[in-house]
Structure formats: structure tokens, C-alpha cells
Amino acid sequence: xxxxxxxxxxxxxxxxxxxxxxxxxxxxxxxxxxxxxxxxxxxxxxxxxxxxxxxxxxxxxxxxxxxxxxxxxxxxxxxxxxxxxxxxxxxxxxxxxxxxxxxxxxxxxxxxxxxxxxxxxxxxxxxxxxxxxxxxxxxxxxxxxxxxxxxxxxxxxxxxxxxxxxxxxxxxxxxxxxxxxxxxxxxxxxxxxxxxxxxxxxxxxxxxxxxxxxxxxxxxxxxxxxxxxxxxxxxxxxxxxxxxxxxxxxxxxxxxxxxxxxxxxxxxxxxxxxxxxxxxxxxxxxxxxxxxxxxxxxxxxxxxxxxxxxxxxxxxxxxxxxxxxxxxxxxxxxxxxxxxxxxxxxxxxxxxxxxxxxxxxxxxxxxxxxxxxxxxxxxxxxxxxxxxxxxxxxxxxxxxxxxxxxxxxxxxxxxxxxxxxxxxxxxxxxxxxxxxxxxxxxxxxxxxxxxxxxxxxxxxxxxxxxxxxxxxxxxx
Amino acid sequence: xxxxxxxxxxxxxxxxxxxxxxxxxxxxxxxxxxxxxxxxxxxxxxxxxxxxxxxxxxxxxxxxxxxxxxxxxxxxxxxxxxxxxxxxxxxxxxxxxxxxxxxxxxxxxxxxxxxxxxxxxxxxxxxxxxxxxxxxxxxxxxxxxxxxxxxxxxxxxxxxxxxxxxxxxxxxxxxxxxxxxxxxxxxxxxxxxxxxxxxxxxxxxxxxxxxxxxxxxxxxxxxxxxxxxxxxxxxxxxxxxxxxxxxxxxxxxxxxxxxxxxxxxxxxxxxxxxxxxxxxxxxxxxxxxxxxxxxxxxxxxxxxxxxxxxxxxxxxxxxxxxxxxxxxxxxxxxxxxxxxxxxxxxxxxxxxxxxxxxxxxxxxxxxxxxxxxxxxxxxxxxxxxxxxxxxxxxxxxxxxxxxxxxxxxxxxxxxxx
Numbered sequence: 001x002x003x004x005x006x007x008x009x010x011x012x013x014x015x016x017x018x019x020x021x022x023x024x025x026x027x028x029x030x031x032x033x034x035x036x037x038x039x040x041x042x043x044x045x046x047x048x049x050x051x052x053x054x055x056x057x058x059x060x061x062x063x064x065x066x067x068x069x070x071x072x073x074x075x076x077x078x079x080x081x082x083x084x085x086x087x088x089x090x091x092x093x094x095x096x097x098x099x100x101x102x103x104x105x106x107x108x109x110x111x112x113x114x115x116x117x118x119x120x121x122x123x124x125x126x127x128x129x130x131x132x133x134x135x136x137x138x139x140x141x142x143x144x145x146x147x148x149x150x151x152x153x154x155x156x157x158x159x160x161x162x163x164x165x166x167x168x169x170x171x172x173x174x175x176x177x178x179x180x181x182x183x184x185x186x187x188x189x190x191x192x193x194x195x196x197x198x199x200x201x202x203x204x205x206x207x208x209x210x211x212x213x214x215x216x217x218x219x220x221x222x223x224x225x226x227x228x229x230x231x232x233x234x235x236x237x238x239x240x241x242x243x244x245x246x247x248x249x250x251x252x253x254x255x256x257x258x259x260x261x262x263x264x265x266x267x268x269x270x271x272x273x274x275x276x277x278x279x280x281x282x283x284x285x286x287x288x289x290x291x292x293x294x295x296x297x298x299x300x301x302x303x304x305x306x307x308x309x310x311x312x313x314x315x316x317x318x319x320x321x322x323x324x325x326x327x328x329x330x331x332x333x334x335x336x337x338x339x340x341x342x343x344x345x346x347x348x349x350x351x352x353x354x355x356x357x358x359x360x361x362x363x364x365x366x367x368x369x370x371x372x373x374x375x376x377x378x379x380x381x382x383x384x385x386x387x388x389x390x391x392x393x394x395x396x397x398x399x400x401x402x403x404x405x406x407x408x409x410x411x412x413x414x415x416x417x418x419x420x421x422x423x424x425x426x427x428x429x430x431x432x433x434x435x436x437x438x439x440x441x442x443x444x445x446x447x448x449x450x451x452x453x454x455x456x457x458x459x460x461x462x463x464x465x466x467x468x469x470x471x472x473x474x475x476x
Numbered sequence: 477x478x479x480x481x482x483x484x485x486x487x488x489x490x491x492x493x494x495x496x497x498x499x500x501x502x503x504x505x506x507x508x509x510x511x512x513x514x515x516x517x518x519x520x521x522x523x524x525x526x527x528x529x530x531x532x533x534x535x536x537x538x539x540x541x542x543x544x545x546x547x548x549x550x551x552x553x554x555x556x557x558x559x560x561x562x563x564x565x566x567x568x569x570x571x572x573x574x575x576x577x578x579x580x581x582x583x584x585x586x587x588x589x590x591x592x593x594x595x596x597x598x599x600x601x602x603x604x605x606x607x608x609x610x611x612x613x614x615x616x617x618x619x620x621x622x623x624x625x626x627x628x629x630x631x632x633x634x635x636x637x638x639x640x641x642x643x644x645x646x647x648x649x650x651x652x653x654x655x656x657x658x659x660x661x662x663x664x665x666x667x668x669x670x671x672x673x674x675x676x677x678x679x680x681x682x683x684x685x686x687x688x689x690x691x692x693x694x695x696x697x698x699x700x701x702x703x704x705x706x707x708x709x710x711x712x713x714x715x716x717x718x719x720x721x722x723x724x725x726x727x728x729x730x731x732x733x734x735x736x737x738x739x740x741x742x743x744x745x746x747x748x749x750x751x752x753x754x755x756x757x758x759x760x761x762x763x764x765x766x767x768x769x770x771x772x773x774x775x776x777x778x779x780x781x782x783x784x785x786x787x788x789x790x791x792x793x794x795x796x797x798x799x800x801x802x803x804x805x806x807x808x809x810x811x812x813x814x815x816x817x818x819x820x821x822x823x824x825x826x827x828x829x830x831x832x833x834x835x836x837x838x839x840x841x842x843x844x845x846x847x848x849x850x851x852x853x854x855x856x857x858x859x860x861x862x863x864x865x866x867x868x869x870x871x872x873x874x875x876x877x878x879x880x881x882x883x884x885x886x887x888x889x890x891x892x893x
Contacts, residue, residue, distance in 0.1 A: 086539075086540070087540070088542060089542050089543075089544065097511070097513070100510065101511060101513070103515070104514075104516075105515070105516035105518075106516070107542055108544070117517075120515065284510075287609050287643075288648040289647065290647060293646060390825065390826045392839075392841065394647065394648055394677075394841065395825070395852065452541070
């Protein structure tokens with residue numbers, strides 16, 4: 001019995017089906033031609049200026065956002081390697097109205113396409129005068145320059161990591177490495193605003209799958225950042241971790257369901273924080289009366305150990321940016337201060353930079369704690385998430401699916417490892433139970449899709465010590 | 477510029493065994509109560525190419541979301557990709573006539589701007605009795621398909637979706653409906669049901685663990701679209717079946733004894749259901765969509781077959797699993813007083829189904845334990861077993877991609893608090 005490779009990776013969220021379709025089995029087709037960004041940047045800005053001025057002539061206050069996005073995915077698995085490319089262009093014209101906004105969107109990044117969108121918005125013609133302020137500095141290109149990176153170089157960078165895994169095991173039934181790059185060039189033009197930025201988002205992942213009894217154990221390590229493709233590489237310990245977790249023999253006896261002291265690894269914490277912020281700490285979530293009541297500004301909703309900010313200015317953050325999709329410059333937004341609600345995510349982000357705007361986080365930072373090691377005597381160390389955590393905004397109920405629970409007795413691992421458990425209960429008490437956080441933090445990058453459009457965000461979190469109800473997810 | 481004819485023309489000059497080019501010209505309107513009004517015009521391309529090589533047949537499917545591009549280069553990439561993705565040899569069966577199915581609502585396919593149409597849909601959302609924040613999304617599309625040897629088909633389609641948060645007092649529920657026709661959204665009933673459930677939520681207690689009989693009401697049954705019935709859709713995936721990863725095999729009972737019960741389960745896929753949200757004349761791989769049985773009187777009867785999977789099995793393709801039609805039962809909806817504890821699930825917070833085993837976890841948003849409403853708790857079920865033996869209501873509900881009994885009764889379940 002073998003697993004469909006696409007399903008294994010797709011289940012992990014490693015890549016979209018489209019990317020995998022391209023990535024697997026194919027050689028390396030030529031990279032789609034995109035004009036040198038430096039050459040077209042001034043043309044596109046001039047086009048957006050014309051659009052905003054024409055709309056101003058019709059008495060409308062407008063914002064124009066243009067994106068040229070190129071996705072490159074290189075993957076190598078047990079059957080070979082391949083590279084995929086996909087391109088998406090778009091322009092969003094937004095005009096203010098007495099009660100909200102009106103948008104016209106086109107996938108034609110050309111004068112004809114943009115002016116057709118302008119005509120759809122403007123009821124009368126004319127050209128207004130708009131002061132756009134100083135011209136932007138040219139967007140910074142990552143190093144090495146993406147235009148110099150060949151498809152073969154991408155494959156080589158994946159293969160180099162695979163070669164460093166020198167320990168082979170016949171129990172590993174599937175192994176894959178991948179690098180996934182979203183190279184987005186963005187232009188934002190409005191009155192007193194003329195901006196451009198290049199977001200070069202990189203994700204690397206390493207996957208190992210081994211059977212354990214009748215179920216596959218899937219192990220993945222990943223890194224995600226904004227910057228050059230070689231800014232971050234897996235170290236030997238991470239490569240060994242991916243292999244050893246897949247090969248670890250799971251304890252066959254039933255998990256002792258009940259309330260336990262817990263260490264939550266950063267990838268588990270990141271899953272909870274991400275789900276909680278999306279469900280509870282955005283301006284749209286606050287439209288729900290339960291959320292508005294429970295999470296009013298000033299309310300105590302978590303332990304004093306927890307301080308959370310959304311900080312797109314963090315250097316190299318996968319979810320970071322210089323300006324958001326509403327054209328607002330990046331700034332830090334405090335959300336929790338020592339367990340108290342102090343703010344909500346309100347910044348506008350668009351899936352794929354062209355989808356409908358929605359309040360969404362960028363780079364969430366859960367503040368590190370003060371201890372190097374967590375004082376867990378008896379309990380479980382929870383690590384790895386197999387699916388998104390569920391946070392119900394109506395009830396505060398949380399279900400966190402966890403891949404592995406490592407038993408700890410008298411401060412040491414017993415060697416017993418349980419697969420597929422879940423932390424369940426109310427989010428408030430779970431967060432209130434946190435007593436310690438480590439000084440060490442790890443960062444998790446998330447790329448998911450809505451209507452085929454990608455959303456990028458990241459979460460930086462420490463290890464946390466708390467307690468909660470943990471139970472097996474497997475039917476008895 | 478990308479142009480369908482030029483892509484098809486270039487493919488005809490290549491030594492490809494078969495190809496399908498699908499162009500979707502789409503207008504997408506989104507309007508919400510927070511003041512957003514959005515109109516989008518886009519063209520999406522899907523190019524499927526098959527090449528015959530000495531080692532077998534190679535296939536590739538390429539999707540593009542742009543207007544600007546070189547058709548020659550696109551074709552070159554697709555063919556190169558197909559040549560490097562070679563699997564077992566198979567031959568394309570002659571093209572069958574596209575399914576004849578109505579997909580366009582004149583109320584949505586008007587001359588008006590797409591955002592105006594979306595606004596009209598949002599205005600049909602009933603507002604009385606609660607605070608409602610809604611969003612309407614309307615899609616109008618013109619689909620054009622070109623395939624080898626001059627095959628050509630095109631059709632128009634409309635689709636509407638409404639998402640809303642309904643708040644009453646201190647409680648709220650998120651609801652959504654989708655349909656090909658504006659009238660098919662049935663928003664009045666959706667809001668009425670939500671208001672009734674919000675009143676129950678206001679007095680809901682905590683769940684009590686233990687065994688029970690379980691009634692799944694329509695909102696729980698169809699959570700997120702197909703709801704619990706999605707377990708059967710995965711089992712009818714021909715690729716998964718060929719890999720031996722399905723729970724059961726064709727021509728055998730879906731669970732032991734499933735064909736021996738009084739009202740055995742029958743489920744069919746109907747992609748030609750008029751105004752079905754998953755109906756279409758042709759599938760994404762160019763195959764004609766056909767109605768077929770997934771489960772017939774408790775016995776696994778068929779699989780969703782792409783041209784490739786069909787050819788490998790020497791059958792005709794059917795366009796894959798589309799709208800699910802579940803045969804009604806004779807259950808009146810009344811529960812035998814001797815049945816013991818009965819829990820009715822009104823709404824779920826989440827539904828997770830293992831696609832291979834059919835094991836499911838149902839997180840309860842609102843249930844009624846006897847006469848007492850409660851919120852919270854979990855039910856774990858073997859959905860294949862449970863639904864094969866479930867009693868199905870004689871009343872029908874048609875919602876989204878589902879057409880079948882409005883409720884089902886499962887005689888044995890365990891509520892986990």
C-alpha cells in the first residue's frame with residue numbers, strides 16, 4: 001500500500017494541488033517571462049497615477065493597487081524532481097463612497113485594462129490634479145537577485161539538503177524536499193502616497209513518512225521567511241528531527257485521557273494563536289456579540305505571561321511587509337498585553353493582494369518568557385499539528401489536534417509517545433493556565449489559499465507550560 | 477495576449493494525443509453590509525494535454541490566471557510537462573455529448589453590472605428579528621471548451637452565495653447558502669432556522685456524556701456543504717480506489733449487511749441536476765458529465781471516472797462525483813419513546829472526516845438532549861457504518877450540492893462531553 005504523494009503533501013499543507021501538479025514529474029519548463037521589474041515599474045506607476053487622477057476628475061478619492069506575482073516551486077521526492085511556475089497579475093481600484101468603498105478589479109495589467117476599470121467606476125470624465133508625494137525608492141531586490149536564479153539552482157538547493165540526510169531507513173516510505181517562492185511586486189498609489197515594494201517570500205520544507213502499524217506517521221520541518229533563498233537553511237538537527245519523528249514507534253496503548261500539565265511546542269502554540277486571532281481578534285470577529293463581550297478591550301483573557309503583537313515590520317518575517325494592501329505603512333499593533341486585550345487586527349490584507357480586503361494578521365509575535373527550560377515534572381510534551389486548530393468564536397471552545405504527545409515523568413521523558421491526541425476545552429482557561437514561557441522562540445510560516453488566492457502570515461512563539469484536557473483522537 | 481483559438485491551433489500542430497482547453501470568462505461581484513462593493517472581471521484558463529510516448533501516456537493540466545501571455549510558450553510548457561509525467565498507456569474514448577443542464581438564472585444573468593446584481597441578492601436577506609451582517613457573492617461565467625478534432629462546447633452559468641452572521645442578544649450563528657438561482661438560496665428559511673436556534677442557544681446548558689440515539693438535522697447533516705455525506709464522495713474517488721485506499725470496493729456492501737437492512741442506502745451522483753451547484757455539461761477534463769450510482773441498495777456501485785480512470789477500466793467517463801442525491805427513507809421524523817436517550821444535533825462547529833476510513837469527529841454547536849438544549853461536546857462516528865444503517869427521513873431537502881432526506885436517525889452513538 002502506498003500513499004498518493006500529492007495527498008501526503010497536500011494533507012500537510014506543504015503545497016497547493018496546482019503547484020504539485022506542476023512540481024511532480026515535470027522536468028524544468030522555461031520560466032515565464034516577466035519584464036524586468038525596474039523597467040516596468042515606472043510605467044505601471046504612471047498608469048496608476050493616470051487612473052487615480054482620472055477618478056479624481058470624476059470627484060472620487062481613489063487608491064490603486066497593482067500586483068505582479070510569480071510563484072516558483074521546486075520539489076524533489078522519491079521519484080524525481082521538478083519545477084513549476086505560475087503567474088498572476090491584477091489591479092484593484094478602490095474609491096471611497098459615503099458608506100464604504102467600491103472596487104473594480106481586473107486581471108489585465110495594461111492601459112486598456114486599467115482604463116476600462118476606471119470607466120466602470122467613474123460616472124463622468126475629466127482629469128483631476130493629485131499630489132502623489134515623492135517618488136518611491138526602487139524596491140529592494142533580495143540577494144541573490146531572483147532574476148539570476150535558474151530552475152536548476154532551485155532544484156540544487158533542495159537536493160543539497162536532501163543529500164545531508166545521510167541516515168537511510170527502509171521504513172521511510174516517502175521523502176520529499178521543497179522550496180516554494182512567491183515573488184510579488186506591488187505598487188500602491190493614492191493622494192500623497194506613491195509606494196512600491198517587492199515581497200520575496202520563501203518556504204522550505206522537508207517531509208518524511210513512515211508507517212507505524214496501520215497508519216502513516218508524517219513528519220515535516222519547515223522554515224518560512226521574506227528575503228533571499230539562502231537566508232535560512234535547515235541545520236543538521238532539523239534534518240535528523242524530521243527523520244527521527246517519522247521513525248519513532250508510537251505507544252500502542254490507549255492515551256490516558258484527562259487533564260494534564262502540558263508543554264506546548266511553538267508549532268502547537270502557533271496553531272492556537274493563529275486560529276484564535278482569526279476567530280476572535282479581528283475587527284470583523286468583533287461583530288459577533290459573544291466576541292465583543294468576551295474580548296472587549298481591557299478584558300483579561302489570558303495569563304500575564306502572554307503578550308502578543310502583530311508586527312509586519314519584523315525583519316525577514318514571512319508575513320511581513322512595508323505597506324499593506326490598503327496602502328497603509330506597516331506598524332506594530334499590540335493585541336494582548338500581559339493577558340489583557342489591548343487591540344484588534346484591523347489592517348487590510350487581500351488574498352493574493354487582489355482578493356476582497358479583510359482584516360488579517362501579518363507576523364504575530366508572542367513575547368518570549370524568562371526561563372530557558374520549562375519546569376514540567378509530570379505531564380505531556382505536545383508537538384506537531386496535523387490540522388488547523390478550531391476556535392469557535394461563539395463559545396470559546398477550542399480543539400487543537402496534536403500529532404505527538406511525549407510522556408514526561410519526574411521531569412524526564414519516559415519514552416512513551418502517543419500519536420493523534422487533541423487538547424479540548426475553552427480557550428480562556430487554557431490560556432489562563434499558562435505559567436511559563438521560554439526565552440527560545442521559533443517561527444512558523446503559513447501559506448493557505450482562498451478561492452485560489454494565497455494568504456501569507458507567520459507566527460513567532462515560545463514553548464509554553466500550562467495545563468489542559470487532552471484526549472485521544474482515535475476511536476477506541 | 478492569451479487566446480483560446482491560438483492555443484488550440486498550436487496544440488493541433490503538436491504531436492499530442494488529446495487536449496482540452498477551457499476558458500472561463502468570469503464576472504464576480506461581492507457586496508457586504510460593511511460597505512464593500514466589488515466587481516471583478518477575470519479570465520481563467522485550464523489546458524489539459526495528453527501525449528503518447530513509448531513508455532505510456534503523459535498528461536499535464538495547466539491553469540493560468542492572467543490575460544497577458546505567449547500562447548506558444550504556454551503550449552510548449554504544457555507539452556513538456558506532459559512528456560515528463562508518463563504513466564500507463566490508455567486511449568481517449570470518443571467524445572460524448574455534453575450533458576444538457578440548465579445552469580443560468582435569468583435573475584442573475586442580467587445586463588446589469590455584477591456588483592448591482594450582488595447587491596440585489598444581498599437585499600433579499602431577511603432583516604427582521606435579529607442583527608444580521610451579510611455578504612453576497614455572485615458569479616456569472618461563460619465557459620468555452622475546445623478539444624481535439626474541432627470539438628467545441630460552451631455554456632453560461634450563474635452562481636450566488638450568501639454568508640451572514642445572525643446575532644440575537646448575546647449569541648450569534650454564522651450561516652451560508654449557495655445556489656445557481658437567486659430563489660434557490662432559500663434565505664427566509666435559513667434565517668428563520670437560525671433565529672430559532674439562537675433562542676435555544678440562549679438557554680443551552682452543557683452536554684452530558686453517554687450513549688444515545690442521534691438525530692442529525694439538516695444544518696448538522698449538511699455542515700459545510702455535503703456534510704457527513706462527503707464520506708461517500710471520497711470513497712468514490714477512482715484514483716483512491718485504484719490505490720487500494722478505499723474502505724470498500726465496488727459490487728460489495730459498503731459495510732457488512734448494508735444490503736440486508738429494511739431500507740438500504742442508495743446514493744447517486746447527478747451532475748446534470750438542473751441548477752445543481754456542481755452540475756456542468758462537461759467536467760474539468762473535458763469528459764461529458766453523467767449521472768451514476770455511488771451506492772445502490774447498500775452495495776458500492778460506481779466510481780467517479782475521469783477519462784484516464786475510465787479508459788484504464790474500459791468504461792465510459794462520467795465527469796466525477798458531482799451533486800449527491802440520497803434516496804429518501806420512510807422515517808416520519810418521530811422517535812420511538814422506547815428508544816431511550818435521543819440527542820438531536822442542530823448545528824456543528826466543525827466536522828472532520830478521515831477520507832480513507834470514514835471516521836468522523838462532530839463538534840457540536842447546538843444540540844437538544846431530549847428536550848434540553850445544550851452547546852458543546854463531541855460525537856465520534858464511523859460515518860460509513862452509521863449512515864449505511866441510518867433511518868432516513870421521508871422529507872426532502874435540496875441545499876447546495878445535496879438532494880436527499882432532511883434528517884437521519886442513528887440508533888447508536890456516544891456523546892463525549
